[in-house]
Amino acid sequence: MKPLVVYYSYSGITRRLAEDIALITDGDLRELKPQKPYSFSYHTAIKEVRKEIERGYCPPLMERTESMGDSEVVFIGSPNWLKTFAPPVLSFLRTVDLSNKTIIPFCTHGGGGFGNMMEDYKRECKNSIIKDGIALKADYNFDELKNWLDSNL
Numbered sequence: 001m002k003p004l005v006v007y008y009s010y011s012g013i014t015r016r017l018a019e020d021i022a023l024i025t026d027g028d029l030r031e032l033k034p035q036k037p038y039s040f041s042y043h044t045a046i047k048e049v050r051k052e053i054e055r056g057y058c059p060p061l062m063e064r065t066e067s068m069g070d071s072e073v074v075f076i077g078s079p080n081w082l083k084t085f086a087p088p089v090l091s092f093l094r095t096v097d098l099s100n101k102t103i104i105p106f107c108t109h110g111g112g113g114f115g116n117m118m119e120d121y122k123r124e125c126k127n128s129i130i131k132d133g134i135a136l137k138a139d140y141n142f143d144e145l146k147n148w149l150d151s152n153l
């Protein structure tokens with residue numbers, strides 16, 4: 001059964017990683033888009049994001065995400081934003097029933113790896129099976145990713 005590859009990306013790096021994962025695993029890609037995009041200015045975006053994360057805000061998404069299809073395995077990807085996943089990912093986790101599904105987190109980051117993201121997935125998805133994920137920087141290597149997926153799936 002095809003995995004689902006769900007992701008949010010602000011500046012395109014996590015999108016590239018999601019596309020590579022979908023290519024290697026033959027997965028179905030689904031991008032999470034907030035109805036109100038974050039500012040193009042990095043500094044303004046950081047302020048917006050900090051406020052949302054502090055409040056645990058779930059921004060409304062463009063598309064309905066309730067249906068998971070038949071996928072048992074869901075890759076979920078986000079940039080590391082202030083040590084956690086981006087708020088649109090929280091919106092996804094709170095609207096979709098991921099009980100008994102296997103979640104494989106992935107993220108891209110600027111040096112902080114997953115930060116607290118794995119703990120945050122465990123807190124949000126208590127009834128899911130959460131596997132070790134992969135955290136990569138923008139200059140990751142496709143073969144390294146492929147080897148990781150081959151030995152972890």
Ligand SMILES: Cc1cc2nc3c(=O)[nH]c(=O)nc-3n(C[C@H](O)[C@H](O)[C@H](O)COP(=O)(O)O)c2cc1C
Nearest residue numbers: 009010011012013014079080082083108110111112
């Ligand atoms: C609002 C904001 C907050 C960020 N916070 C962190 C952080 O806490 N730790 C880190 O390593 N990188 C941080 N970054 C860098 C991003 O995680 C990194 O550039 C990522 O690869 C961007 O992915 P994207 O192109 O899919 O948006 C932050 C970037 C932004 C815009």
